[in-house]
Amino acid sequence: MGVLGQTAPDELRFVAPMLAGQIRHGRVGLGYRGISKVADAVEAAATSSVTAAEVDRTFAHIKGLSGKGSTTARLDAFAALMRRCTAVEQRYLTHLAYGEMRQGALEGVVVTAIAKAAKVKVAVVRRALMFSGDLGEVAATALTEGATGLDAYGTRLFRPVVPMLAQTSETVDEALEKLGTAAFEYKLDGARIQVHKSGSQVRVFSRRLNDVTASVPEVVSLVETLPADAVILDGEVLALDDDGQPFPFQETMRRFGRVHDVEALRAEIPLTPLFFDILRVDGSDIVDEDTVTRREAMASLLAEDHLMPQLVTSDPVQAQAFVDRAMAAGHEGAMAKALDMPYEAGKRGRGWLKLKPVHTLDLVILAAEWGHGRRTGKLSNLHLGAYDPTTNGFVMLGKTFKGLTDEMLAWQTDYLQSIALANEGYVVHVRPELVAEIALNNVQSSPTYPAGLALRFARVKRYRRDKRPEEADTIDTVRAIHAADQR
Numbered sequence: 460m461g462v463l464g465q466t467a468p469d470e471l472r473f474v475a476p477m478l479a480g481q482i483r484h485g486r487v488g489l490g491y492r493g494i495s496k497v498a499d500a501v502e503a504a505a506t507s508s509v510t511a512a513e514v515d516r517t518f519a520h521i522k523g524l525s526g527k528g529s530t531t532a533r534l535d536a537f538a539a540l541m542r543r544c545t546a547v548e549q550r551y552l553t554h555l556a557y558g559e560m561r562q563g564a565l566e567g568v569v570v571t572a573i574a575k576a577a578k579v580k581v582a583v584v585r586r587a588l589m590f591s592g593d594l595g596e597v598a599a600t601a602l603t604e605g606a607t608g609l610d611a612y613g614t615r616l617f618r619p620v621v622p623m624l625a626q627t628s629e630t631v632d633e634a635l636e637k638l639g640t641a642a643f644e645y646k647l648d649g650a651r652i653q654v655h656k657s658g659s660q661v662r663v664f665s666r667r668l669n670d671v672t673a674s675v676p677e678v679v680s681l682v683e684t685l686p687a688d689a690v691i692l693d694g695e696v697l698a699l700d701d702d703g704q705p706f707p708f709q710e711t712m713r714r715f716g717r718v719h720d721v722e723a724l725r726a727e728i729p730l731t732p733l734f735f736d737i738l739r740v741d742g743s744d745i746v747d748e749d750t751v752t753r754r755e756a757m758a759s760l761l762a763e764d765h766l767m768p769q770l771v772t773s774d775p776v777q778a779q780a781f782v783d784r785a786m787a788a789g790h791e792g793a794m795a796k797a798l799d800m801p802y803e804a805g806k807r808g809r810g811w812l813k814l815k816p817v818h819t820l821d822l823v824i825l826a827a828e829w830g831h832g833r834r835t836g837k838l839s840n841l842h843l844g845a846y847d848p849t850t851n852g853f854v855m856l857g858k859t860f861k862g863l864t865d866e867m868l869a870w871q872t873d874y875l876q877s878i879a880l881a882n883e884g885y886v887v888h889v890r891p892e893l894v895a896e897i898a899l900n901n902v903q904s905s906p907t908y909p910a911g912l913a914l915r916f917a918r919v920k921r922y923r924r925d926k927r928p929e930e931a932d933t934i935d936t937v938r939a940i941h942a943a944d945q946r
Contacts, residue, residue, distance in 0.1 A: 463576040468603050472595035473515035475573065479566040482555060483515070483595055487522040488533050489556050491879050497538045498553045503546040514540065514552065557880060558890050565851040566594065577601035579609060587612040589621050589805035592668065613744040614691055616657045619664040620738070621805035622693060625794060627936050628812035631778045634795035637812065640773040641795045642750055643781045644735055646813055647767075648708045648791040649697030650715040650925055652732065656682050656690045665715075666925045674717055676725065678732045685760045689741050692757070693802075694734030694767070704789045708921060735767035735794075738802055746802040750810070753802065771798070782814055791815065807848075807933065817898065818940060820845070820914075820932045821923055823853050824893045827875050829885045830860070830868075838872040838887060839863065843897060843914065846931040853891050854910045854934045862898070862918035871922075894923040894931050902941035910934055912941055 466474050476483040517540045521533045537556065541549055570588060574581040579601060587609040588597045600608040614620060628634040635641060651666035652675070661679045663672045672679060675696060682692070698706040698714055705711070706728065714728040737757040738746050745753055758766060770781045782793040792815040800810030822843040830839030840860045844853030863871075878890040898920050905913035 461572065461576055463572055463598060463602065466602075468599045470512060471599040471602060472593075474511050475569055475595045475598035477511060477514070477555065478572070479569040479594055480555065480558070481566070481594065482518050482558075483593075484518050484522045486558075487518050487556075488524070488529070489521065489537060490877075491557065493530070493534045494537070494553060494556045497534055497541055498549065501538050501541040501549070503549050504543055505545070507545050507548055508543045509540065509548065567848075567851040569594065569598075573598050573601050577605055579606045583609050586804075590614065592618070592621065614739045614746060616689055616691065616739070617655050617660075617662055619653050619655070619668045621668070622651060622653060622666060623736075623803050623805070623811065624807040624930055625811035625813040626807055626809060627932070627939065628795060628814055629940075631775050631782060631795075631814065634812045634814060635773060635775055635778065638795055638797045638810070640771065640798060641778075642754070642798060643770045643772065643778050644767045644794045644796065645733075645785040645788070645790050646792040646794050646815075647695045647697050647733065648705060649695035649711050649733075651695055652678065652693075654678060654682050654690075654692045654694070654732075654734075656685065656687070658688060659683065666930070667927055671715070674715060674721055675730060675732075676721065677730050681732060681765065687740055687760055689739065690737065690760065691739040692734045693736040693738060694732055696730040696732045698728045699731050712925070732765060733767045734761060734765060735769075736802060738804075746804065748801065749799045750796050751798050818901065819920065820897050820899065820937065820940075821894050821926060821930070822856065822897050823891045823928045823931045824875065824889060824895060825853055825855055825891055826886050826888045827871070828858075829887070834860075834868065836872075837868045838875050839868060841871075841895070841919070842886075843895070843917065844891065844931075845910075845934040845937050846929060847934045851929075853928070853931075855908050856902075856910065856912060856937060857905075857908065857914040857917055859897070859914070859917040859919060861916075862920060867919070867922075892928050894926040894928060896920040896923055902937055904941070910937070912937055 463471065463475065473483050517536060521536050524532045541552060544552060570584050571581055574584045583606055584597060584601055587600065588594060590612040591597050628637065653664045655662050661682045662670060663675050663678050665671045678696060696715065698711040700706060710728055714724055714730055717724050734757060737753050740756050745756060770777065772778050785793045792813065795812045795814060797810035800808060822845055824841050825844045826842040827838040828840040830837045840858050842855055842858050844855045847854050874893065875887060875889050878892060879887050880890055881888045897917050899914045900916040902912050903915045904911060907913060
């Protein structure tokens with residue numbers, strides 16, 4: 460039956476995440492240096508005396524420690540656990556604590572294993588996970604209730620779902636060829652939000668599903684007044700000047716990330732919410748309805764100035780004029796959306812295509828190199844990777860040190876060291892979690908890197924700390940750019 464099939468349902472809640480290289484409690488406050496010090500100092504036990512439940516309880520205890528002396532107490536608790544482990548178990552726990560498992564059982568593999576153990580389709584497990592966000596909970600449901608239990612998953616108020624993402628199209632003509640008549644919308648250079656309302660209570664979540672309600676009072680006050688008892692909306696906020704032109708992305712994020720003195724900064728940088736989708740209204744979960752139906756439901760609640768501008772057309776001339784208007788208004792580009800598609804939470808849906816005027820890719824930092832000359836003492840040259848959904852890993856495409864300001868160099872040096880996994884000479888390997896927006900001229904063939912592709916004239920535009928690494932552009936997108944460049 461395998462590990463999952465032999466595990467008690469209440470233990471699946473922590474065993475399944477562990478198999479995927481995750482601690483269900485999230486980050487527990489163990490730093491790389493501390494973990495390494497314990498791993499080097501503690502001798503392995505000859506025989507194991509540790510259960511998965513004890514591991515889970517220990518990490519929960521470690522996370523709960525705070526105050527004076529808590530750093531030492533966390534490491535002592537971790538060391539006590541490690542002393543009871545065999546050498547193999549110590550390696551496993553060390554990588555689990557780092558957040559970098561090397562046994563290959565990543566989330567996608569575990570999802571497939573859950574489906575096999577429960578004798579249900581992988582797509583059914585994956586869909587439930589997108590709505591739940593809790594791998595252990597989904598595993599327990601699958602093994603105890605099967606497809607019937609998994610089918611019951613849907614939107615739930617105040618439990619944010621992983622947002623739907625877009626693939627890339629090079630041109631309007633290409634988008635229309637793929638989608639036929641499509642809904643074109645502005646693509647803003649703002650911060651993604653998901654807003655939940657029930658009665659008078661409103662909560663706002665970021666792209667990474669963090670609660671940011673306190674930072675966006677403008678959104679709360681708007682959604683409070685909507686003529687619906689319950690609603691879940693998907694959209695963006697951005698800072699606009701008096702002429703309606705967007706501020707630079709950094710200004711929007713400076714305001715969006717504010718926790719203290721929000722009202723003071725609100726007067727200087729007010730945020731405007733614009734919504735482009737709706738997942739739930741009153742008692743109805745409408746994620747499986749088509750684009751047109753969801754737009755109509757949203758338009759019945761919101762005034763036009765809070766709806767993302769949209770044009771439905773099959774005419775490439777009209778569509779291109781719409782994209783040009785978006786660009787003239789200072790926005791990033793446009794989106795093209797199929798009219799008959801459901802909302803595919805957590806997926807890079809084939810029915811959503813983003814149109815940008817230049818090549819930019821959101822890539823993950825895999826490592827960085829110590830600089831020299833005036834950059835001595837700074838982590839400078841960045842190793843860039845695209846997301847590979849087939850392996851749930853990242854494919855390296857090249858390096859760059861261009862576009863980095865002194866401020867960015869200082870920040871990335873501190874941050875990358877905080878997520879470091881290993882040092883290899885002058886190269887610091889890091890957890891693949893920091894996303895950067897990279898501008899490039901094109902993609903060229905190269906025997907140097909695993910995919911046979913390399914970025915040409917890559918430069919860093921900004922960091923996208925609002926994005927999870929799984930939301931980075933995929934290797935298929937990079938291949939598509941390369942193919943288009945060859946035509």
